[in-house]
Amino acid sequence: MGELRTRFGTGLSTVFLVLVLFWLAGMVLAPNLMMIDYALRPNLPPAALGGPDDTYSLSNILYLAGEPTHRAIFIKTIWASGLVALVTFLVCYPIAFWMAQRATVGQLSIALLLIIIPFFINEVLRTLAWFIILSYRGPLNSVLMNIGLIDAPIRWQGDGGVLAAMVYAYILFMLLPIYNAIESLEKAQVEAARDLGASPLRIHTRVVIPHAKAGIATGFVFTFMLAAGSYVAPSLLGSPGSRWFTEIIYNWFFEGGDWNRGAAYALVLLVLCLTVVLVTLRLARVNLADVAK
Amino acid sequence: MSHSVELAGIGMTFGSTRAVSDVSLKVEAGEFFSILGPSGCGKTTILRMIAGFIEPTEGRVMIGDRDMKGLGPNQRPTAMIFQSLALFPLMSVRDNIAFGLEARGVARAARHAKAEELLRLIALDGYGDRMPGELSGGQRQRVAIARALAVEPGVLLLDEPLSALDLKLRQHMRAELRALQKRTGVTFIYITHDQSEALATSDRVAVMSAGLLQQVASPRELYEDPATPFVARFVGETNALPGRITAVEAGRASIETDLGPLTGRAGQGAVAGAPGTIYIRPEALIPGTGENALTARIERVDFEGSFALLHGRFAGGASLAASVPSTRLADAPAPGSSAVFGFAPQHAVVLADG
Numbered sequence: 285m286g287e288l289r290t291r292f293g294t295g296l297s298t299v300f301l302v303l304v305l306f307w308l309a310g311m312v313l314a315p316n317l318m319m320i321d322y323a324l325r326p327n328l329p330p331a332a333l334g335g336p337d338d339t340y341s342l343s344n345i346l347y348l349a350g351e352p353t354h355r356a357i358f359i360k361t362i363w364a365s366g367l368v369a370l371v372t373f374l375v376c377y378p379i380a381f382w383m384a385q386r387a388t389v390g391q392l393s394i395a396l397l398l399i400i401i402p403f404f405i406n407e408v409l410r411t412l413a414w415f416i417i418l419s420y421r422g423p424l425n426s427v428l429m430n431i432g433l434i435d436a437p438i439r440w441q442g443d444g445g446v447l448a449a450m451v452y453a454y455i456l457f458m459l460l461p462i463y464n465a466i467e468s469l470e471k472a473q474v475e476a477a478r479d480l481g482a483s484p485l486r487i488h489t490r491v492v493i494p495h496a497k498a499g500i501a502t503g504f505v506f507t508f509m510l511a512a513g514s515y516v517a518p519s520l521l522g523s524p525g526s527r528w529f530t531e532i533i534y535n536w537f538f539e540g541g542d543w544n545r546g547a548a549y550a551l552v553l554l555v556l557c558l559t560v561v562l563v564t565l566r567l568a569r570v571n572l573a574d575v576a577k
Numbered sequence: 578m579s580h581s582v583e584l585a586g587i588g589m590t591f592g593s594t595r596a597v598s599d600v601s602l603k604v605e606a607g608e609f610f611s612i613l614g615p616s617g618c619g620k621t622t623i624l625r626m627i628a629g630f631i632e633p634t635e636g637r638v639m640i641g642d643r644d645m646k647g648l649g650p651n652q653r654p655t656a657m658i659f660q661s662l663a664l665f666p667l668m669s670v671r672d673n674i675a676f677g678l679e680a681r682g683v684a685r686a687a688r689h690a691k692a693e694e695l696l697r698l699i700a701l702d703g704y705g706d707r708m709p710g711e712l713s714g715g716q717r718q719r720v721a722i723a724r725a726l727a728v729e730p731g732v733l734l735l736d737e738p739l740s741a742l743d744l745k746l747r748q749h750m751r752a753e754l755r756a757l758q759k760r761t762g763v764t765f766i767y768i769t770h771d772q773s774e775a776l777a778t779s780d781r782v783a784v785m786s787a788g789l790l791q792q793v794a795s796p797r798e799l800y801e802d803p804a805t806p807f808v809a810r811f812v813g814e815t816n817a818l819p820g821r822i823t824a825v826e827a828g829r830a831s832i833e834t835d836l837g838p839l840t841g842r843a844g845q846g847a848v849a850g851a852p853g854t855i856y857i858r859p860e861a862l863i864p865g866t867g868e869n870a871l872t873a874r875i876e877r878v879d880f881e882g883s884f885a886l887l888h889g890r891f892a893g894g895a896s897l898a899a900s901v902p903s904t905r906l907a908d909a910p911a912p913g914s915s916a917v918f919g920f921a922p923q924h925a926v927v928l929a930d931g
Contacts, residue, residue, distance in 0.1 A: 480677035
């Protein structure tokens with residue numbers, strides 16, 4: 285605080301502080317408090333608001349527990365988001381290792397450019413590109429049929445399509461933290477392990493991954509949260525059998541007209557994400573400040 | 578089990594840079610062998626070729642009479658101690674030492690027993706549960722040595738492992754390395770740019786310059802009988818006086834310099850009539866007249882403790898360095914005065930230039 289004042293003067297630092305406080309209170313705290321308020325109250329016609337029925341209860345949340353379809357979709361969203369995070373990790377780790385330890389400066393800048401360029405485009409458009417690639421009469425099926433790998437087109441859209449689009453969409457959030465972590469690993473560590481006779485697998489499990497643990501945990505947390513809260517990929521690329529929990533929340537708000545239940549579902553998702561973040565960080569013995577870096 | 582290492586005409590080219598050219602030498606099994614040279618002379622490249630991190634672009638590396646071509650660092654009977662030590666910071670000291678055995682599939686109990694044995698060898702018993710970050714520089718050094726010795730290598734490769742330590746500790750570790758090498762009998766190949774380190778520890782030393790091997794000899798021979806002008810100047814301090822060689826006979830060479838005729842031992846390539854240089858060690862120059870009298874003007878006296886170094890210029894302009902034991906400093910010429918120095922012919926060497 286004192287440092288802020290010496291650097292920018294009293295007037296400017298007050299403006300900064302007010303803006304930050306406004307942002308925290310108005311954009312972060314208030315909407316969440318309102319969501320909790322909505323979630324705990326019943327869905328009533330405007331006339332009954334404030335009446336004897338307008339009391340706080342957990343019934344909206346318990347409704348989710350009692351509704352088998354929604355419950356199943358909720359649980360599926362959790363493990364599928366975990367799967368997205370895992371697959372994204374498996375895709376990113378070798379690339380990150382290569383970039384951090386093996387690539388020359390020229391190769392590194394080309395690789396970074398190739399990975400970042402797609403992110404210049406909006407997420408919806410990127411997902412639409414996957415929609416086209418994976419469509420029934422789309423390029424992927426026609427290529428596979430032309431080289432004779434398959435006889436009839438495959439219906440990629442559904443779980444597989446959602447997974448592919450999400451992994452693609454969140455690569456950067458996994459890749460950069462891991463790259464940063466591995467980049468700080470001294471090259472001699474890998475050489476020493478190799479010199480002592482360790483196999484590549486052991487070098488990674490004993491030396492590289494323990495070193496990069498904070499980065500990996502950060503990537504997992506980011507990817508999991510983004511996947512669990514994703515709406516575009518499942519709604520564009522999903523099939524009726526691969527519904528995502530966010531789609532149900534959307535339906536409560538915009539089709540079911542029950543904002544209270546929608547808010548309760550969103551609250552459950554939020555609590556779940558927070559839990560996953562904290563557990564992951566605890567498991568990896570990383571604190572939030574490390575993630576923020 | 579220690580191995581010999583033979584380099585047969587090895588060379589290494591990185592892109593358009595020639596790092597090492599046609600180096601051939603043989604390190605005997607059980608020898609403490611140093612490769613000495615200024616930074617960028619190719620000594621680390623040679624070590625990495627022996628370890629297997631890089632393949633020479635020409636020539637062969639033989640370890641224990643086996644050609645190592647195509648074998649990676651994990652398949653060679655060598656273990657390396659890195660300049661940074663490269664201890665694994667997230668593993669305990671015990672796990673660090675046992676890592677090579679773990680990689681070889683040795684059971685937990687057996688590798689821990691071996692780690693304890695090595696901890697005793699390096700006088701760190703009881704430190705097994707510590708993390709490397711909790712150790713002092715010298716202790717980390719010893720752990721790195723134990724980790725390398727745990728895999729029972731035939732050859733231990735050391736890449737300037739003492740360069741991060743302070744002088745006192747470095748001298749102590751130097752003696753400890755030497756003792757450890759004698760006790761284990763493992764072949765040590767030691768890379769250093771510090772000539773006193775190489776001279777004090779090694780059985781034999783190879784001197785390199787700009788990717789070329791200059792001389793392989795015992796420390797004493799290197800100091801007293803340098804084969805090339807580079808070795809004469811790089812190993813120890815020296816006074817170099819250029820001239821023309823006038824006569825070579827019975828192991829003595831006479832040379833006509835700006836300061837008059839001088840006589841020293843005839844070194845390699847010294848033939849009458851060729852341009853040459855006489856190299857005189859600072860401790861060989863004795864104030865007062867004698868054979869080979871030289872006049873010089875003293876500019877500065879650097880007191881080093883056990884001796885003092887007199888710096889100045891010879892009458893011809895060449896720079897002078899003469900050392901005087903502290904006990905005789907009172908008789909030494911003072912700064913600003915002129916003095917006559919002499920040296921015995923057997924304490925100087927005459928080499929042909931080029």
